[in-house]
Amino acid sequence: MAADNRDKRADDAPDIASGRLDAARYRAHFGDLHPVLAREQALVEANRCYFCYDAPCIEACPTGIDIPGFIKKIATDNVVGAGMRILEENIFGGACARVCPTEILCERACVRTAQEGDPIQIGRLQRYATDPILDAPKHPFARAAASGKKIAVVGGGPAGLSCAHRLARLGHDVTVFEARERLGGLNEYGVAEYKVPGHFARHEVDFILGIGGIAAKTGHALGKEISLAQLRRDYDAVFLGMGLAGVRALECEGEGLAGVANAVDYIAQLRGAADFGALPVGRRIVVIGGGNTAIDIAVQTKRLGAEEVTLVYRRGADDMGATEHEQEFAQVNGVKIRHWAKPAHLFAGNGHVVAAQFEYTKLDGGKLVGTGEKFSVAADMVFKAIGQSFIAGPLGADALELENGRIKIDANFLTSVPGVWAGGDCVARGQDLTVEAVEHGKRAAMAIDAALRR
Amino acid sequence: MVDLSVNFAGIKSPNPFWLASAPPTDKAYNVERAFRAGWGGAVWKTLGEDPPIVNTASRYGAISYKGLRVAGFNNIELITDRPLQVNLDEIKAVKARWPDRALVVSLMVPCTEDSWKNILRQVEATNCDGVELNFGCPHGMSERGMGAAVGQVPEYVEMVTRWCKQHTRMPVIVKLTPNVTSILGPARAAVKGGADAVSLINTVNSIVSINLDAMAPEPMVDGKGTHGGYCGPAVKPMALFMASEIARDPECKNIPVSAIGGIETWRDAAEFVAVGAGTVQVCTAAMHYGFKIVDDMIDGMERWMEQARYDRVADYRGRAVKNITDWQYLNLNFKTIAAIDQDMCIKCGLCHVVCEDTSHQAVASLRNNGRRYEVIEAECVGCNLCMHVCPVEGCITMKRVDTGAKPLNWTQHPNNPMRKEAAE
Numbered sequence: 049m050a051a052d053n054r055d056k057r058a059d060d061a062p063d064i065a066s067g068r069l070d071a072a073r074y075r076a077h078f079g080d081l082h083p084v085l086a087r088e089q090a091l092v093e094a095n096r097c098y099f100c101y102d103a104p105c106i107e108a109c110p111t112g113i114d115i116p117g118f119i120k121k122i123a124t125d126n127v128v129g130a131g132m133r134i135l136e137e138n139i140f141g142g143a144c145a146r147v148c149p150t151e152i153l154c155e156r157a158c159v160r161t162a163q164e165g166d167p168i169q170i171g172r173l174q175r176y177a178t179d180p181i182l183d184a185p186k187h188p189f190a191r192a193a194a195s196g197k198k199i200a201v202v203g204g205g206p207a208g209l210s211c212a213h214r215l216a217r218l219g220h221d222v223t224v225f226e227a228r229e230r231l232g233g234l235n236e237y238g239v240a241e242y243k244v245p246g247h248f249a250r251h252e253v254d255f256i257l258g259i260g261g262i263a264a265k266t267g268h269a270l271g272k273e274i275s276l277a278q279l280r281r282d283y284d285a286v287f288l289g290m291g292l293a294g295v296r297a298l299e300c301e302g303e304g305l306a307g308v309a310n311a312v313d314y315i316a317q318l319r320g321a322a323d324f325g326a327l328p329v330g331r332r333i334v335v336i337g338g339g340n341t342a343i344d345i346a347v348q349t350k351r352l353g354a355e356e357v358t359l360v361y362r363r364g365a366d367d368m369g370a371t372e373h374e375q376e377f378a379q380v381n382g383v384k385i386r387h388w389a390k391p392a393h394l395f396a397g398n399g400h401v402v403a404a405q406f407e408y409t410k411l412d413g414g415k416l417v418g419t420g421e422k423f424s425v426a427a428d429m430v431f432k433a434i435g436q437s438f439i440a441g442p443l444g445a446d447a448l449e450l451e452n453g454r455i456k457i458d459a460n461f462l463t464s465v466p467g468v469w470a471g472g473d474c475v476a477r478g479q480d481l482t483v484e485a486v487e488h489g490k491r492a493a494m495a496i497d498a499a500l501r502r
Numbered sequence: 503m504v505d506l507s508v509n510f511a512g513i514k515s516p517n518p519f520w521l522a523s524a525p526p527t528d529k530a531y532n533v534e535r536a537f538r539a540g541w542g543g544a545v546w547k548t549l550g551e552d553p554p555i556v557n558t559a560s561r562y563g564a565i566s567y568k569g570l571r572v573a574g575f576n577n578i579e580l581i582t583d584r585p586l587q588v589n590l591d592e593i594k595a596v597k598a599r600w601p602d603r604a605l606v607v608s609l610m611v612p613c614t615e616d617s618w619k620n621i622l623r624q625v626e627a628t629n630c631d632g633v634e635l636n637f638g639c640p641h642g643m644s645e646r647g648m649g650a651a652v653g654q655v656p657e658y659v660e661m662v663t664r665w666c667k668q669h670t671r672m673p674v675i676v677k678l679t680p681n682v683t684s685i686l687g688p689a690r691a692a693v694k695g696g697a698d699a700v701s702l703i704n705t706v707n708s709i710v711s712i713n714l715d716a717m718a719p720e721p722m723v724d725g726k727g728t729h730g731g732y733c734g735p736a737v738k739p740m741a742l743f744m745a746s747e748i749a750r751d752p753e754c755k756n757i758p759v760s761a762i763g764g765i766e767t768w769r770d771a772a773e774f775v776a777v778g779a780g781t782v783q784v785c786t787a788a789m790h791y792g793f794k795i796v797d798d799m800i801d802g803m804e805r806w807m808e809q810a811r812y813d814r815v816a817d818y819r820g821r822a823v824k825n826i827t828d829w830q831y832l833n834l835n836f837k838t839i840a841a842i843d844q845d846m847c848i849k850c851g852l853c854h855v856v857c858e859d860t861s862h863q864a865v866a867s868l869r870n871n872g873r874r875y876e877v878i879e880a881e882c883v884g885c886n887l888c889m890h891v892c893p894v895e896g897c898i899t900m901k902r903v904d905t906g907a908k909p910l911n912w913t914q915h916p917n918n919p920m921r922k923e924a925a926e
Contacts, residue, residue, distance in 0.1 A: 095568035098893050101851030102867060123568070159848040163894060 062307055062400045062428040063331035068353025074324040077351035081242040082146075082172055090176045094123040097168050100159055105170060108157035110478070111138035111487045115154055119173055130177035132188060139213045140206050140486045142182050142252050143235045145175035146244050148483050149340075151373040182251060187258035192219035197500045200225065200283040202270050205233020206482050207289030207472025209256050210489030211496075215287075216261035218497045223283070224262060227269035231257075233291060234482065237316040240344040241324075242351070271442025280467055285496045288443075288455065288463070288470040289489060292436035292480075298336060302394025303432075307401035311335065311345035311433035318348060327352055330428030334404045335359040335383075336391055337433030339369030345431045346383040357383045358425050362390040362409050362416060392422055394430060401430050438474050451476040461492035462499075469496055504804045505814050508542075510780040511673045511699040511758045513631045515604035517542035518771065518815055519799050522762050522783035523608035523634060523677070526793075528582055530592035534599070539793035540800060543604025545701075545783060548581035548636045549589050549621065551611050555580045555642075560721035563710035563730060574736035575786045576710040578721060578728055580642045581610055586624070594628040604781075606675065610636040610648050613658060615665045622670040632672045635662060637688070638679035638704020640731045650704070653679035656691035663695025675760060678702040678744075680737075685744040690753045700748065701760035701783060703741045705731020734786035738764030742777060749778030749823045766795065768802030775815055776822035834915055835907040838884040838900040840865070840877045846897040849873040853888035853898060861887055 069077070085093065097119040105115040113134050121130035134141040150156075150171040158167035181188055197220045201208045204226030212222040230236050235249040257264065268274050270290060279286045295310045297303060307330070321327055329352040335342050338361035350357045359378065361368055364387050368375060379385060389406035396402065403426050407418040438454045440447075449456040449464035454476040461469045471488025478484040506517040520543035521527050521536050528547040536544055557579055565574035582589055597605045607630045611617040625633060636643075637653030644651040652658045659676065666674045676692035678685060680703035692700050709719045709729050719727030741763025748754045761779035765771055766787035774782050787795055812818045842853065842865075854875050857865040864881035865888055868874040877888075889898040913922050 092569045098850045098852060100849075101855035102873065103851075104849060104873070159850045159893075162848040 061398065062402065064307070064328045064428050065331070066328045067325045068329065069325070071325060074352075078241045078245060078324055080245050082175075084179055085169075085172050085176045090122055090173060093169050093173055094119045096160065097123070098159060104157035104159060105154040105168075108153045110153070110481065110483045111144070111490070113137045113141070113154075113174075115170055118177055119168065119170070122173055122177055127177055127180055130173075131179075131181040134174055134178055135181060135188065138483065138486050138490075139210055139256055140235075140252065140482065141174060141178040142255075143206065143244060143249065144483045144486065145171050145178055146248070147235070147239055149371045149374070149481065152371050153483070182255045187255065187260075189213075189217055189259050191216055191259060191261055194221075195219040195500065197221070197284040198223070198282075199285045199287065199496060200279040201287045201289065202274070202276075202279070203233065203288065203290035203472065203474075204228075204231035204253075204264065204266070205289060205291055205472060205485065206235060207291075207474075207485035207489040208233070208287065209253065210486040211287045211289060211469075211471065211493045212262045212489075213256050213259055214490050214493035215496065216259045218493065220261070220497070220500070222262045224264045225268040225270070225274050225279075226264065226266045227272075227290070229266055231264055231266065233485075237319055238312055238341070239319075240315070240348055241319055242348075269442065271444060275444050276468070277444060280465075284467075284500055286468045287489070287492055287496065288468060288474060289472040289485070290442075291473045293439045293442075294437035295432065296435045296437055298391050298394075298432055298434065300391045300393060302396060302401065305394055305396050305401040305430075306399055307428065308394060308430045308432070311337070311341050311431040312436065314431060315341070315345060315348065318352075324352060329354050331355045332426050332428050333357040334425050334427040334430045335433055336404070336430065337361065337435070338363070338367065339433060339435065340371075340374060342431075342433035343370045343374045343378045343383075345433055347378050347381045349429070349431075350381050350383055358386060358427075359383055360386045360389050360391070360404075360406055360425070362388070364388060389423070390416075390418060392418075394427075395424070401427055403427055404430050436473075460495035461488060462495065503813070504807045506542075506800065506804060506807075508780055508815050510604070510760065511632070511675065513543070513604050513606065513673055514602075515542040515781060516602055517800055518775065518779075518781040519796050520544060520604060520606075520760070520781050520783045521788060522785040523547050523606075523636065524785040524789075525577075525579060526785060526788050528584070530596050533596055533605075536788075536793045536796075537596075537600045537603050540796045541603070541793065543606065543631075543781065545606040545608050545634050546589065546593055546630070548608040548610045548639070549586055549625070550581045550609075550643075550648075551617065551621070552586050554583045554585055557583050558723045560723065563720040564734075565710055565736065572734055572786065572790045574708075574710065574732060575734035575789070576708050576721075576730040576732045577705070578641050578723075578730040581608075581636070581639070586621075590624055590628055593625075593630055597629050597631075604632075605630045606632045606634050608634045608636050608677070610639065610643060613647060613652060613662065615669075618662060618665045619669040622666060622672075626670055626672060630672070632675060632698070633666065633670065634675040634677050634701060635666060636677050636704075637662070638677045638702075640679060640681055640705055640707050641729060650679040650681055653677075653688055653704070654682055656687045659688045659691040660695040663692050663697050667696040673698040675699040675701050677704055677762075679704045680740060680744060680763075681707050685747055686751050686754070689748045689751070689757075693754055693757050697757065699758035699760060699780070700754075701762055702748070703737065703744055703763045705733045706737055706740065708732030733764065734790075735764045735766060738770060742773060745774060745779055746777040746823065746826050749820060750826060766790075768799045768806065771799060772803060772806060772818075773822075775819050777826065778820040778823055780815075780819065830912040833909040833911060835905055835910045837903040837905050838886070839879050839882040839903055840884070840886065840888050841899050841901045842875060842877055842888075843897050843899070844874070846894050847875060848894055848897075849875070850893060851875060852891045852893070856887055856891050861885060 099116045118130040118133040154170045155167040161167040201224045231253045232249040333349045333354045335346045346359045392407040393405040405424045408421045455470045469492040471492045472485035473480045523545040527544045561579040563576040567573040639649030643649035676697040711720045758780045760781045761774035762783040771782045854865040854867040892898040
């Protein structure tokens with residue numbers, strides 16, 4: 049039988065191939081997961097909003113968007129007014145409309161969730177309102193009178209660009225230093241393609257830079273081309289928003305084998321791909337981890353044509369970083385999720401990974417322990433998605449105080465070093481959400497502005 | 503066993519649901535489709551003298567309210583635009599094919615006795631069940647001295663009604679316009695003229711919207727528009743009021759009423775029967791959904807009557823009239839206050855903000871372990887605004903408070919300088 053032959057072959061050489069699907073299938077798999085609402089749909093949805101007093105959804109939004117306010121404007125066809133109400137609070141309103149886990153934020157707080165389990169589709173309405181502004185030729189925000197101050201922003205992701213935009217609005221001149229080739233951070237490199245398809249992330253970056261007063265220097269990494277000490281000398285203030293550069297290790301045998309990769313690297317490769325059909329993907333994939341990155345790599349490899357994708361997480365479903373909605377999405381896409389097992393050994397065949405062995409786990413007095421019982425899953429590729437870590441080295445001699453391995457900040461996002469603020473995933477605050485990074489950048493900008501004008 | 507059949511001013515109908523004189527009743531084709539769907543009767547679209555009038559394109563305007571289409575409807579269509587004889591022939595044929603249905607013919611001719619005498623003679627020959635005098639059409643025809651131009655002058659109403667009663671054996675229904683200060687003026691005139699029944703309301707003068715790009719009203723005819731007649735769900739409360747006014751008025755002498763105005767469901771119809779209507783007429787709902795809506799009107803009314811233990815429509819007709827009174831007779835010592843069911847509350851806060859902003863500051867907004875909204879009983883006047891804005895049916899109810907005081911109305915109230923002494 050053919051299947052037997054293939055299994056036999058897997059013992060010798062990994063089954064990794066590109067072009068597993070036809071072009072139409074790739075387009076469908078990596079196109080917009082939730083296309084923008086048509087006007088009729090948006091009006092029906094907007095009119096479902098009760099326009100709550102002291103609306104719980106506003107409180108649930110890390111950027112504090114006036115959600116009932118913008119929805120009411122959609123209902124009156126004041127779409128630009130609605131979009132501006134969003135962008136005033138969150139310049140990444142377009143990305144957040146696409147990537148926010150609304151099911152644990154605004155939409156969970158929506159009173160209709162309590163009433164009937166069916167919240168207003170706030171994320172989709174937000175996209176309906178912001179798309180036209182991002183597509184308009186003119187940037188909608190004006191800059192305040194020039195302050196004469198120069199600020200360095202390290203990291204061109206949501207935190208850094210949110211900070212840069214707000215600083216530019218307030219009249220300051222900003223230089224953004226980005227280590228990678230392009231701005232955008234995880235929106236550009238780290239999110240599942242179908243959530244932010246095409247070149248939306250670049251489009252949004254262009255929109256944000258459209259305000260003027262922001263110079264972007266890509267290929268400038270802290271600790272290499274630039275140093276914090278130099279930036280502190282050359283600029284009136286520094287904002288650090290460089291995210292998490294490290295990837296946690298599995299700490300099991302076989303981690304260094306060919307075919308074992310970091311999920312974030314493969315996602316970045318996928319997002320930069322001109323042709324999804326050209327990406328090599330294994331027939332059998334094992335993903336280790338339980339966060340959104342684990343879900344994103346699992347679903348995307350499945351959508352690239354992998355036959356079996358198994359996601360293994362060391363604890364239970366409730367402990368996963370990925371929301372219930374995300375877990376369900378993975379399962380609907382044919383990803384098999386296995387709980388309560390940790391990696392024990394990655395087996396090699398001719399120097400390439402062929403299988404992953406796991407040990408069952410259980411809680412013993414609140415501590416996670418292995419039970420000794422094991423199982424193996426055949427794998428042509430193994431992806432590590434067990435989280436990222438902050439790497440402090442590039443900060444140099446200007447040692448910033450850390451907290452839980454990340455940069456320590458005060459209530460105003462000021463670090464332990466005067467003149468240096470920080471926000472986003474690199475600081476010890478929040479759940480590493482895009483929307484939180486945007487808020488950090490915005491609030492740090494306002495704190496920097498207040499400090500510089502003092 | 504519930505029996506929906508009615509005898510309305512001598513006109514027999516298998517149920518009280520008629521189609522009003524309007525576009526749905528302009529041709530045999532439409533009327534027969536309606537009868538096949540189950541409608542008990544139809545009032546044929548208004549006939550006039552030849553040559554026929556000419557209609558415009560477009561003809562309708564509509565109000566969409568928060569995604570609900572045709573919450574209010576408006577038209578600038580005139581009476582039938584087909585030759586008189588074509589209509590008469592079709593009416594005769596339809597009546598012959600559907601003898602059990604009520605077929606009434608709406609009429610509108612110039613205000614001369616000969617005009618009315620002449621058309622009545624021709625209509626009588628169709629063997630239809632009755633005529634309805636269109637004194638209500640608010641646009642176009644009224645500019646020519648017909649329709650509402652007659653209906654707004656009680657003397658004309660009485661005069662034309664009298665002519666019609668003299669020149670036909672058929673029951674005469676007078677259709678009233680709501681575009682008057684009081685419906686009782688023309689209603690009483692119809693009674694004086696000898697009308698067998700009245701029907702109301704015709705459409706309300708209206709401009710449904712202004713197109714802000716064209717700076718012209720909708721519907722637009724080559725860049726211009728005109729006021730039309732408003733109807734549909736939005737006008738039902740006005741129609742209910744006017745029908746109840748006639749039912750309560752001694753001078754109207756319990757004249758049979760065929761109610762019209764935003765009726766879409768069996769419940770709407772039952773409400774009109776409760777204020778005295780003998781039949782109801784429907785147009786907008788049929789123009790929105792087609793004739794099939796009559797199925798639930800019949801079925802729903804039968805089931806409701808069965809559980810309410812009414813055998814015939816007449817058993818509950820007018821039952822609500824005695825409870826419709828003048829404000830001055832309402833009991834001022836009757837008290838209620840709002841009560842919020844905290845288990846049902848979804849924390850939208852609308853009860854608080856509307857009371858705080860627009861009423862009596864009687865709903866507190868609290869924060870202890872989450873949001874909580876509580877009625878401040880000492881401040882609550884029982885207006886019930888919060889109950890209406892609450893999106894959860896049954897979450898806010900009005901609880902009666904026993905004040906111990908005897909009923910007291912305005913005519914007896916000490917604050918009323920013109921109070922009557924309370925009877926001992």
